Amino acid sequence: MPFAFGALSILVCGPGALADLVVEGLRLEGRKALRIDAQRLETLDPKRIRTLILADPPDASALVEAIAARVEPCGRPRRRATQRLILMHGQDPPPPLPVPDPNGSLRLETFAIRDRAARALLNRWPLHIGMDPGFGQRPHLLIAGFADPAQAILVHALRLIQYGTGRPRISVVCADSDAVGAAFLGAFPQAPEVADIRFGPIEDTPSLLREACSKETHASSVTPTDAVPVTLAVVCLPDAAGEGVDAVRQLVRDIADIQGASPPILFEIGLPLDVGTATARGRIEDWDGQVIPVSYLREACRPAVLLDGRGDEVARTIHDHYRDSIAAQGRDPDGEPAGQPWELLATSYRQANRHQADHVWAKLAVTDARAVPEEMVDSFVLTPLEVERLAVIEHERWAADRHLDGWSYAPVRDNRLKHHPQLIPYADLSEPMKDLDRFAVRGLPTLLARQGLGILRLLIVGIPQPAVGCPGGMRLRRLADQALDRLVARYPDRALVLASTLIDRRSRELVREAMDREQGVGLFLLLPRPLGHVLAEMPDPDDRRDFLTLAARAERRIGLKGETELTTWLAERADISLILGDRIPAGAVEKRVRLDPAGAGLDWNFEY
Incomplete structure (x- = not known):
């Protein structure tokens, strides 16, 4: 009986649950996907295959070679539509594979499941989600357990962890930690x-x-550094359904009791045998505000990651820039290992471009900026001080990438021994070498523009604790609408971000009104004490649900050490204070907008 499939169908071939998961992920997002076995694959006319995903098959090298031979018989490429072949494998480096003719119709891509899942997870929940580098906070990643994909997350985090706020920290707690540490x-x-x-x-x-x-x-410092609480945790235990749940709950309590913090915790839940029935259930009011269940396999099988190459568009643009710079110096990029076309580029060089692309979002966080659709931006230029600060961070990022690839410092470069003379602090570089880092960061606006994105600086609007007698309700929401309209009109070149503890119901009213009414309004959740303590003070289930619903929408959850540091943060980091009531609270900045439903209404102390 003939096997029928549409020309736009995506074929998935491979044993076990992974292939089922790929098909499920594609279909959930409306893609046409069909599962086939290796025997069926041999009978298909290769001209009818547009996209084929090989889900970690056995003997991948031989299978890819056989497919390539059928698509391009006798080594003679035929002119026809591009045929895409994606080989999913465990982790980089990929198995030895034939290199298709770059001018032929077959496009071969390798997809390292654990590595790409780690990239996707740390893009969705970046290392700065629980910290504010603009307030001098530095990242501290805690990894509990070392089951998959813990090592991939650890390695990728090391490539992204430079924010220019001091030496970052990573803690790994697991069974047999001595052996795990020695092996790593x-x-x-x-x-x-x-x-x-x-x-x-x-x-x-x-x-x-x-x-x-x-x-x-630290060994390299003669002065002690500040304490650094955990800013993001990842739990990867072998028995997620058993010991994992209890371990996560204990971790939440330990971090709160010892550090007074409540960072986001990514909890790797694995997959049940029946992947088709795996669904997330629960009510928002049952959530603790911290633990986020994730599945690295599901993350890797999302079409945006597996098919659409999220992150690779920017990486390809970075590589094109590099090739152009080589050509501008009068050299042939095709003659250099790092200058090959993307399709022929060695995995290590592709990864270097991907890591630089992934770090773009950290640089924007450091600059208090955000990527938005290009049509929302007239122009964006980094100031000289921003260029220099980001150049230092870019050099640290580049050095981390080289160190993790086995390179070390030596006065003379030797590619065979992986020696490099530029693996020194930024301050010790020559001016021409510093200019390379400056050039890289000055190109951020152009780089994002090629992806249809522009850059907007943030306008941080702090919301201190409302006055006791300030009423909420419709009057407050109307004043919030008016204030929002005027702020957006007054600052069309800024991206509005509200910063609040969300503890008070009136603050939540204002934040919800702004986020529901105006697209693109962001939220920084300020946490002067652990989330568990905040929720314990909300006996009303409606208040708890209201708080958690908004907390889930926060793009940052910034831990602070008590009310004093909260006041300091509001005074130092907010551009404008939004005052609720008839008094000016501690932490208010010079530019203020007062919303007083019971008295003066809307009161501005600056030109708008």
Whole structure:
């Protein structure tokens, strides 16, 4: 019986649950996908295949070679529509594969499941989601358990963890931590050059948390550095359904009790045997505001990641820039290993471009800026001070990428030995070398423009605690509408972000009104104490649901050390204060808008 499929169908071939998961992910987003086995694949006319996904098949090299031979028989490329072949494999490097003719119709792509899942997870929940580099906070990633994809997340985090706020920290707690640490540092001996990395038994998690909250001295520093609470946690335990749930709950309590913090916690839940019935259930009011269930396999199988190459568009643009710069110097980019066309580029160079692309979002966070559709932006230029600050961070990022690839400092470059003379602090670079980093960051607007994106600076509007007698309700919402209209009109070149603890019902009314009414309004959730404490003070289930619904929409969850640091943050980081009531609270900045439903109405103290 003939096998019928449409010309636009995506064919998926491979054993086990992974192929089922790929098909399910494609169909959930409206893609036409069909599962086939290897025997059926041999009978198909290759001219009718437009996209074929090989889901981690056995003997991948032989299978790809056989497909390539059928698509381009006798090595003679035929002119016809591009045929896309995606090989999913465990992690980089990929298995040895034939190199298709770049002028032929077959486009071969390799997809490292754990590596790409780690990229996707840290793009959706970036390392700065629980911190504010503009307030001098630095990242501290905690990894509990070392089941998949923990190592891939650890490595990718090391490539992205530079924010220019001091030496970052990573803590890994797991079973057999000595062996895990030795194996990791054996594979990545230069990793300690990138960040402070601590390995410890999972039962000693409280000790590591206490150590991170004490003054510490790094070997390269003569002065102690500030305490650094956890800003993001990832839990990857072998038995997610059993010990994992209890371990996550204990981790939430330990971080709150010891550090007074409540960072987002990504909880790798794995997959049940019947992947087709795996659904997330629960009510928002049952959520603790912190734990976010994730599945790295599901993340990798999302069409945006697997098919649409999210992140690779920017990476390809970066590589095109590099090829253009080589040509501008009078050299042939095709004659250099790092200058090959993307289709022929070695995996290590592709990854270097991807890592630079992924770090764009960290640079925007450092600059208090956001990528938006290009039509929303007239122009954007980094100031000289911003260029210099980002150039330092870009050099640190580049050095981290080189260190993790096994390179070390030497006065003379040697590609075979992986020696590089530029693996030194930015301040010690020559001016021409510094200019390379400056050039890279000055190109950010152009780089994003090629993806149809522009850059807007943030307008941070702080909302201090409302006055006791300030009423809420319709009058407050109308005043909020008026204030929002005027702010948007007054600052068309800024992206509005509201910063609030959301503890007070009236603040939540204002934030919800703004976010529901005006597209693109963001939210920084300010946490002067752990989320569990905040929720415990909300006995009313409606208040709890209201708080959690808004908290889920926050793009940052910034941990602060009590009310004093909250006041300091509002005074130092807000551009404008939105005052609710008839008094000016602590933390208000010079530019203020007062919403007083019971008295003066809307009162501005600056020109708008």
